[in-house]
Amino acid sequence: MDRSISTDVSRPAVRTVRSRRDFLALARQGVIMLGASGGLTALLQEVQGEQSGYAAPAPGKGPVEGEIGFSWWGTGERSRKTQAVMALFQQKFPKAKLDGQPVGDFNTYWEKLTVEAAAHNLPDVPQMQVRYLTVYDTRQALRPLDDLVQSGAIDVSGIPKVIVDSGRGRDGKLYMVPTGSATNNWMYNATMAEKAGLAPLPADMTWDQLQQWLLAAKDRLPSGVYASDLRGSDDSLLWAWVASHGQPVFTKSGQLGFPEQLMVQYWNWWETLRKAGATVTAAMMQEEPSDNQQGYLTLGRAMFDERPANQLAAIQAPLTASGKGTLKLAAFPRRPSGNGQVLVNNGLSIAANCTNVSTAAAWINFFTNDPDGAKAYASDNGAVTGTKLLDAQIAEAGAALPATKDYLQFIRGVITGKPTIVDFPANYSAAVQALARNYSNVAFGKASVESAVKAFFSETNAAIR
């Protein structure tokens, strides 16, 4: 049997497949030809591209089109404002679509994000916060943004350097564009304090002065109103205590960076107030909902508390409605040897798994810099980071929105006052949990301050690896 393949050029190149070998030979040739033609096509395209001056677009400068996922935390008013900004963006870029994925509760947001990151399924643009940034950037879940900034796809030129740098990871790369500058700080009912005949809080008070002020307040307030909420389990406040004592909160390797004795003093500071009846009881602390608008300060049951500055207007509104007074902000102590005001910025990142970087970059740029967008969002989750936009919002708030104006001015003061930047470790939430658990044991008399501090250090340092 003749199994050869004809090479007679006078005849049409029709081959008769008579055996398995013929078939394999044909298939092999087909694959080679297909590969060759594909390679040739690619080569031609490359040549044509060069001849026509075609070049790949700069990072993030491609067409703004297609759908991207965008997630954020917050309910009610914040979601409404966020969606307003999204609508403005889609008006400007009609070919782009934002798939909004809000999560109401702050803690639940991070839990969801972690699970999504584990599945390499993060939304294209997740809202981020400096306290949790390390969790994601050290695990390569986020895309470095430096090339997008260099190409101009994301403009951060209007943001102070100290704020931009808060979005950098441990490798120095930018992983989050800060869009809202936020701090926790004191918030107190000035009307109540005045009625109680208390001296105004000094602008540059010490922790001891504050403690004396609260102890003095406790006997002068109406029945059922406590001088202060009980915040011994609050992480922001502990870092403020540590920073104001000139100590680092965390070491470079992520372990707790301050001595145990400093924390013993901190919890004793709270225990002195609690035992004197100047704070709400431990049981009340346990029961207090995490939602700021249901807190004891908002309900008029505590005169003094520690809350995020951006919540001022939201907490003030029910107090105004019930005629229970006007709130004021006060900065954490800067003494004895450091600034207790820690900047906790919020921002936007791009997931490593994002395939539509141009649209994601355009959205971040819009959220950060667009005047209409900034106006619609109204610094809801931290003061807008662009200096000009912040100045404009302060001017616009004027006398009509005093709480908003106070909050924005307060943040501006914090930014210009060299705030403390904490290098938050990955697995930061373990520290938060250990803090709450161990202070609860102290407040309910289940553990001494000293043993609880030891347990906190041991649990936190074991969890942060």
Place this chain on the structure above:
Amino acid sequence: MSVGHESAMMPAGPRHPGAKPRRRDDRIAYLFLAPWLLGLVGITVGPLLASLGLSFTHYDLLSAPSWTGLTNYRRMIAGDPSFLQSLVVTVLYVAISVPSVLVISLALALVLNRGLRGLTLYRGLFYLPSLLGGSVALAVLWRQVFGIDGMLNHVLALVHITGQSWIGSPGTALYTLVLLNVWQFGATMIIFLAGLRQIPQDLYEAAAVDGARRWRQLLQITIPMLSPVIFFNTVLGLIRAFQVFTSAYVISNGTGGPADSMLLYALYLYQQGFVNYDMGYAAAMAWVLVVMIAVLTGAAFLSARFWVHYAD
């Protein structure tokens, strides 16, 4: 003769006329079983085995797991006081809530079995809490009832008793969870009721003729005849109680507080996995829970021969 016997008697080999159709039948059976089998392997067995593997690793969800051998298990025993606390809280919770549910639901089933007027209505009403289950909404409601400004304290104030924060005090918080579990006695009660209906009436009639009073009838007829149902409800209750999570999570704001008094095992497991991102440790905890439940269930089965009576 059963099919199994027939096939056992059939000579092996392809020549047998019944062999081909049987293989075809098998294939069709497997085809119909395939969706379930895929689900079992992909959604149950696969993740189970994966979690067993993960329990020997350090795995933070975002990085690749790294082998640590028995470290997670050693840490549970020697280096984690919160684990032991969660174990103590859970055992206490199970020890109180499971018998409470059994006693209350059996008592109500006995009452409802006496042919009351409007029985269907009562049955529906008693079953209603079970429909709501241990839902988030119910747990939120529990906060409103047992909080410092809750309904219970308002009621107590009417009789001049000063209340306290029942969910905010370490001494009482766990009992509010127990109460929430006991409140969902409806499903257990319905099963008891069905069991009671199966007891032959002539046993009671014979006992009555012999002069046995109600209490004696309960102890000598009802309880023994109902023992398989009691056993069933006990095992189900044990398994369910060891896994309670939602109510503890919502009522304690996810902390397990006050002072770890509501730190149930499943809640602590969740905290390790999704708050501390220590999924390896959480997986190890899950396997310890599986073993604990298996041992207890096994013990219940072993004890059954001494107190569970089957009529046939």
